[in-house]
Amino acid sequence: MNPAHLQATHLSGPVLVIGTGLLGASIGLGLRARSVDVVLSDPSPSAQAVAQDIGAGRALDPGEELSPQLVVVASPPDVTARVVSQALRDYPSAVVVDIASVKASVLSELQQDPALEPADLARYIGTHPMAGREKSGPVAARGELFTSMPWVLCPNEQTSAVALKTAQALAIDLGAVVSKMSVDEHDASVALISHLPQVMSSLLASRLQDTEPHALSLAGQGLRDVTRIAASDPALWVQILGANAAKLVKILYGVREDLNRLIGTLEHPEATGARLDLAQLISEGNAGQARIPGKHGAPPQSFAWLTVLVDDRPGQIAQLLTEIGEVGINLEDLRLDHSSGQDVGMVEISVLPSRRQELIDYLDSHGWKVLQ
Amino acid sequence: MNPAHLQATHLSGPVLVIGTGLLGASIGLGLRARSVDVVLSDPSPSAQAVAQDIGAGRALDPGEELSPQLVVVASPPDVTARVVSQALRDYPSAVVVDIASVKASVLSELQQDPALEPADLARYIGTHPMAGREKSGPVAARGELFTSMPWVLCPNEQTSAVALKTAQALAIDLGAVVSKMSVDEHDASVALISHLPQVMSSLLASRLQDTEPHALSLAGQGLRDVTRIAASDPALWVQILGANAAKLVKILYGVREDLNRLIGTLEHPEATGARLDLAQLISEGNAGQARIPGKHGAPPQSFAWLTVLVDDRPGQIAQLLTEIGEVGINLEDLRLDHSSGQDVGMVEISVLPSRRQELIDYLDSHGWKVLQ
Structure with missing residues (x-):
């Protein structure tokens, strides 16, 4: 060198x-x-x-x-x-x-x-x-x-x-x-992949301010995921949003157009074309979401998931992951899925698709409850 | 009995x-x-x-x-x-x-x-x-x-x-x-905690449809979290959104009002009061997000987080969790934090606040890189 x-x-x-x-x-x-x-x-x-x-x-x-x-x-x-x-x-x-x-x-x-x-x-x-x-x-x-x-x-x-x-x-x-x-490419990119998610998450979370607690008791992982970044620091974000206002507002015009169309559809859910409009909104979301790269820049959805049921006590998840390690299979991602009220949890595990069946067989034979 | x-x-x-x-x-x-x-x-x-x-x-x-x-x-x-x-x-x-x-x-x-x-x-x-x-x-x-x-x-x-x-x-x-x-309480609750997040996630994700790949290569965990449920099934959601249209649209009026105010602010970021408006949006999001109950119905943010750096190879996370289990500390939540390009990951772990320092000391003394 x-x-x-x-x-x-x-x-x-x-x-x-x-x-x-x-x-x-x-x-x-x-x-x-x-x-x-x-x-x-x-x-x-x-x-x-x-x-x-x-x-x-x-x-x-x-x-x-x-x-x-x-x-x-x-x-x-x-x-x-x-x-x-x-x-x-x-x-x-x-x-x-x-x-x-x-x-x-x-x-x-x-x-x-x-x-x-x-x-x-x-x-x-x-x-x-x-x-x-x-x-x-x-x-x-x-x-x-x-x-x-x-x-x-x-x-x-x-x-x-x-x-x-x-x-x-x-x-x-x-x-x-x-x-x-370039600075312009950068600012346009972060407006979309960082500032827009922040704004959408905050707009959603602010709707929860005056909710009855019984409604929030039904909250699941979906709501938690979408609102996680709504906990961000206002002082910092005032400066960020202010400095990238022009780039962000252009994207928000598009969001407003989609939102207005959605509101119009929901106001007349029996009208001709209403179902098609709703399907289009969700499908377009599917298409956009599928473009987000995964871990290590891998194409999205290139990993296979499986779910294992565990008791919620010390050492259970460690025990599970130890056994996964023993087969020599690398964990690509992992999430704990819990809800209010009971002490059982689900561990969702993603692995290379080629190793999935092997892992399921192994865990099954070792007494784990695997939900495919 | x-x-x-x-x-x-x-x-x-x-x-x-x-x-x-x-x-x-x-x-x-x-x-x-x-x-x-x-x-x-x-x-x-x-x-x-x-x-x-x-x-x-x-x-x-x-x-x-x-x-x-x-x-x-x-x-x-x-x-x-x-x-x-x-x-x-x-x-x-x-x-x-x-x-x-x-x-x-x-x-x-x-x-x-x-x-x-x-x-x-x-x-x-x-x-x-x-x-x-x-x-x-x-x-x-x-x-x-x-x-x-x-x-x-x-x-x-x-x-x-x-x-x-x-x-x-x-x-x-x-x-x-x-x-x-009651049916009305139920439908109002799910409009807020299930149907609204779905719509916001889809509205956001659909903006990603025509993006340049280089912008998406900067995507982090925030964007992934906010858009996860945008992958949902259009056929099912057409029926759900259609059936709860009246309840959902009322909430969306509030979102539209906030969005219009935000767009107005971003169009004139130097105007008097602009910074205050932006701070208010983020703060209201903070307040709403803080009301979502955590795992087992626990009050939100009642767990303490710490982060451990691990190599991305089989058995590393298992080894870590095994050692955590050995101290008898229960994992309340866990997330893997990765980004494109390199084979090192961060494991974020949440535990009861009273056990946090003990765990940090233990992991430190066992050679783990703990980021507090």
Whole structure:
């Protein structure tokens, strides 16, 4: 392996991380695990202190003249462009990346910034690690947050080869899967696959606010799944939705059109064509859902499921999975399916279709209740 | 225990199951496991033959005069009332239940049926087992389908005590958790907790139909969760949505109002109050989501989560769960968190909050990578 290649795929540091919330502190932790020198900076001294305490990096030494290889701006989306601009001027030989979840607004603010030269923008590249948690703050940080997750790089017209390579090195050092898109492609993509689901989940969940408890007692896994992300942080999502408003609203026009058609159909369920309209809505949902890739980028529905009934006591699921491991069959996915009131559960297991029958036979012969 | 009590909570049979799809055949299988005499009937001879072959019950013997204790109508929603009416007349001493997922439309059709006497309706009770699978047909049937799931009984004004007790015995014999509501309460409840999520999931998923694959490659668990039920069967859902149209459309008016407000806000994201509007949408979603009960009817968010990093090879998760079982800690919930491209996964585990730290210490000391 030649040194040039090493340099291209690994960071040498130092790396300055500005903003030590969940993502900034997680980046610091991940890089420290690779022994990269990480310097932390946050407008909140207490957030910075927590990040230092958990080992995400160090403070600037008194009198130290920092010359970072890379500055990672992990500030709230609202102030990202301003912080990037300042970093480009403060560290004239550093590459500067940001990790905000919307990219076009940051870039256009930077391109219109009178304090910046075109040469400065050559050192900037917008990026977006597709990772997060329902919790926030440096206490929730973890170095493995980006492992196996997509990390999108959005080079602009000015971005230099060095800047692109450095951003790539950051993502690779943190175990992420790199992909590259224009800022517009990125923002259109996340509007659809991230911002739209958030909005739909919130719109649905907000309908549950004033429900009678007896109705909610009938809730099953379907409702739980569709509303899980409705628990997200309002402060963060205000900034994300605001910054990608134009892209998101275009998609919502389509949703509104479909919703209006559905409402019209439900107002006259006996009318000619009503059943066809309803069938079309569900079928179109089938078609869209079938396009979502599965785990490891596998085509959707390429795994076979089976269900095993277990008692709800310690060790039962472990025992089951131990026996599955003994046959040498890899678990592709697993879900626990429970409902209110009783202490029995179903474990749904997905495996490669070619191994399914073998596993069923094995579990059957070992006394498990397998529901095919 | 006195015999009267026994009689009240268990079926003696014979039970006639009309309609041998997924639910009818599953009811047959579950009752056969309790040695109840089950007779099957389906307009499709091949569906009935499959149901018999898997052991869901027997055909009527030639020349046999059947006098069932209970008739379970498991026909498609569309024809349910007609089949119930016929069964009430064919078996004048039997209790007749149906299991359609919408209740008011069936009852009102029966009440207006000139072929029925009020005395007939005393033997009828509408019910709804909240269970299902993404697959359909008798091949997908399993006797444990109703285990731990809610089974709603909707007695009408005429329903006799015997009919109510018999329906209760059916649900209990199949391991379900019985609850009781009026038909109107039931239909309003399922409109909100079942039909609305289906519609929102389908509306969202249908937007993915014409997307570029590169956008979908960024899809994470959030999108997968929100769209899972969009894979549901159009033929069945046309009937369900049509039958509960009036209740569902009222809720959709509220969704449309919220959606219109959101679109207005996103069209002018810089306007005064825009940020407040967005924050309110997400906060209201938070509030609604927090009201959904968890597993075993526990209050939501009463479990503590931790995350463990595992290699994606056979036996890893089993090994982990075995060690958790060794500490005697019960797993409350579990999810595998993966994304495209790499062979490392995260196992998210929920346990009672009081056991969380203990488990973290234990796993840490056994060499697992725990992400708190």
